[in-house]
Amino acid sequence: METNVITVGLPRAMLYYRCRTLWGVFFRELGVDTVTSGPTDREILERGSALAIDEACLSLKIYLGHVAALVGKCDYILVPRVSNFGHHRNMCTRFEAMPDLVKNVFRDVPQKFLTCSVDVLAGQDEEHAFLSLGRQLGFGPKTVKRAYKLAKRAELTQYRARVQKQEELCKREGLKILIAGHSYVVEDPYVGKVVTDYLKGVGVTPLRADLTEREHALKRSRELSPTCKWEISREILGGIALRKNEVDGIILLSAFPCGPDAMVNELIARRVKGIPMLNLVLDSQTGTAGVETRLESFIDIIRLKEGKL
Ligand code: SF4
Incomplete structure (x- = not known):
């Protein structure tokens, strides 16, 4: 399979700020290109607000604006579902509903979405979610596990460096x-x-x-x-x-x-x-x-x- 022709879009909002290293290294190791939407601006916010219901939080409106900005610019747009990381470790319900919500909002648009589910209470941990992402893109489990392992290592290194920087700022x-x-x-x-x-x-x-x-x-x-x-x-x-x-x-x-x-x-x-x-x-x-x-x-x-x- 020609993996280098696949491009995955990453909306620069919500989980992007937490997972950008994890996602970036994972796709890079698979040989998948990524494209990230630009920094939030007035246009992105207005597009997202027009797509969301009035009661939606500002973050969700911004997220929808970023998804809209990626439509037509990649093969897939990554929209993960994250429900929980275990008991008393839940994400806000917006993260649980995200793939369904996005697919519904963009139902008339010819755009494919790449999704996965993290729901530890239902037996689906993060590695399971990444194996599913890799499988959907046509990669075997061994290749995907390797990419995930490297991505986790990079994420940990980057996170530790950020925490260390906070320690220095604190002094x-x-x-x-x-x-x-x-x-x-x-x-x-x-x-x-x-x-x-x-x-x-x-x-x-x-x-x-x-x-x-x-x-x-x-x-x-x-x-x-x-x-x-x-x-x-x-x-x-x-x-x-x-x-x-x-x-x-x-x-x-x-x-x-x-x-x-x-x-x-x-x-x-x-x-x-x-x-x-x-x-x-x-x-x-x-x-x-x-x-x-x-x-x-x-x-x-x-x-x-x-x-x-
Ligand atoms: S926690 Fe939920 S409601 Fe609050 S800003 Fe985040 S997505 Fe919106």
Whole structure:
């Protein structure tokens, strides 16, 4: 089979920010080309918003905009389903519904989608999902297992380097703010990156609650909530438990309307005391000026409290 002619499209949204190394190395090792949609901009958001129902969260609207941007530019668009990684390790239901939702939204478009399912509670772990992806593309199990193994190794190396960078940032002098949010909100250039850019611009070091050693974070999350069942929320809760005494403030950053964040951020506000906290909920109408004004006041309050203003 001529594998090098296959091109898989990767929407630059949602799980992309968590899995880009895993996916990139996996497809590269199979000899499959990948094409990634461009950074989020107003056009992508508007296309996604027009395709989504009004009640959809900002992240989902952005995701649909990225899928639309890839239609016709590749053989397949990767749309995985991720339900859970085990007991009390669930993903938000949007991730569970994603393949069905995308196939329905793009039902009149002649585009093929490549999908797989991670549902550990139903006996389908991540390796099983990747074996399925490889099989759909025509590769044998031995080749796919090798590609998956190399991709996992690369992902771990990259993740450890990012966690190590956080450790180094944590030792810096000056004001440090912990940003608690999903990676696809925090890192998206059209959404949360404006926050990190602003903080850096005023000499504040932004740290990430979701960039800590994952297994450790999951254990520490129980200090704030022994019952939270969302995997990424638990990583963030654990990150807050780990870092809260090393930072000057916390920014809870979420996309409107987010069910898990609405509950979890309320819980954080009630249980994490003695540290300034800003709850920033971004939607498609939030302008950068409004965000910057709120950040400016927040930083001024912290500096005033610490006698640095
Ligand atoms: S966790 Fe929140 S922001 Fe993420 S997909 Fe679910 S509803 Fe949207």
